[in-house]
Amino acid sequence: MAIANSELILNADGSIYHLNLLPDHISDTIITVGDPDRVAQVSRHFDSIETEISKREFVTHVGYYRGKRLTVVSTGIGTDNLDIVLNELDALVNIDFVTRQPLPIEEHIKLRIIRIGTSGTMQPDIPVGSHLVSEHAIGLESLMQFYPLVETGAEVEFATAVQQAVGLDYRPYCVLGSDLLREQLGVGMISGNTVTCPGFYGPQGRSLRLALRYPDLLERLRSVQYSNAEGTFRLTNFEMETAGYYALGRMLGHEVVSLNAIVANRATGEFAERPDQVVNDLIAKTLERL
Numbered sequence: 001m002a003i004a005n006s007e008l009i010l011n012a013d014g015s016i017y018h019l020n021l022l023p024d025h026i027s028d029t030i031i032t033v034g035d036p037d038r039v040a041q042v043s044r045h046f047d048s049i050e051t052e053i054s055k056r057e058f059v060t061h062v063g064y065y066r067g068k069r070l071t072v073v074s075t076g077i078g079t080d081n082l083d084i085v086l087n088e089l090d091a092l093v094n095i096d097f098v099t100r101q102p103l104p105i106e107e108h109i110k111l112r113i114i115r116i117g118t119s120g121t122m123q124p125d126i127p128v129g130s131h132l133v134s135e136h137a138i139g140l141e142s143l144m145q146f147y148p149l150v151e152t153g154a155e156v157e158f159a160t161a162v163q164q165a166v167g168l169d170y171r172p173y174c175v176l177g178s179d180l181l182r183e184q185l186g187v188g189m190i191s192g193n194t195v196t197c198p199g200f201y202g203p204q205g206r207s208l209r210l211a212l213r214y215p216d217l218l219e220r221l222r223s224v225q226y227s228n229a230e231g232t233f234r235l236t237n238f239e240m241e242t243a244g245y246y247a248l249g250r251m252l253g254h255e256v257v258s259l260n261a262i263v264a265n266r267a268t269g270e271f272a273e274r275p276d277q278v279v280n281d282l283i284a285k286t287l288e289r290l
């Protein structure tokens with residue numbers, strides 16, 4: 001059955017509702033960034049840019065880097081935005097916009113989606129300025145209350161350990177990212193387990209004028225040590241999208257990795273003197289490795 005106009009929403013030019021993109025704009029490797037201005041920081045490395053499109057916070061550049069066609073998209077902040085971006089990117093390659101039908105499963109296209117974002121660490125030994133590849137992501141936000149995400153036994157145990165350490169009323173979700181992309185792109189980076197939060201302040205234990213429900217959130221998160229046959233895992237960093245990427249990526253069948261430029265150390269109180277430099281180095285390193 002065709003997907004109704006109210007569900008798969010196309011603009012007058014046939015482009016998808018929020019991203020404003022046509023299927024032709026999508027390469028099989030997609031770099032995603034939070035900040036719309038960061039799209040140009042990526043595409044300025046390109047040999048040529050074929051398309052620039054924007055709508056709301058979703059800016060897209062399509063171009064060539066060393067002969068490879070790449071799409072760079074900004075997502076804005078938060079997993080609510082990720083819900084839009086990943087569903088629409090997937091629709092662009094896995095739904096026929098003329099018949100409005102999903103492609104048969106054997107024709108599904110698997111995208112490689114690489115997040116390049118900023119992040120803060122809660123661990124004193126992770127220096128500001130370092131680059132961190134997210135192995136697991138722990139979602140403290142509620143996006144997965146609305147999807148039937150299947151987690152492994154180990155993921156459920158890791159998430160339960162976080163729930164108990166913090167004293168949360170609900171169990172967060174936990175998802176392992178793409179082994180393939182972590183191995184290809186994360187060489188030499190710190191490998192970590194990322195906490196995806198539904199906010200920058202209270203949900204990351206920051207207090208400016210408001211009191212916090214968990215004033216010792218950092219200590220509680222630092223106390224998590226989850227061990228299984230694969231090893232011992234600790235939490236390393238905070239940001240606001242990775243768990244949404246990993247969960248939606250798994251359910252939609254795409255390879256997804258989150259690469260983090262560590263700009264804040266919450267244990268030492270430091271913030272990077274030149275955060276743009278940390279991000280630019282991560283962009284250059286990632287492009288080299290594609």
Ligand SMILES: O=P(O)(O)O[C@H]1O[C@H](CO)[C@@H](O)[C@H]1O
Nearest residue numbers: 034035077117118239240241
């Ligand atoms: O730098 P980006 O990719 O936006 O990522 C991080 O920075 C934003 C908060 O400042 C959140 O989106 C967080 O995930």
Ligand SMILES: O=c1cc[nH]c(=O)[nH]1
Nearest residue numbers: 118119120239240264
């Ligand atoms: O501390 C930080 C830094 C960047 N992004 C976050 O979400 N948290």
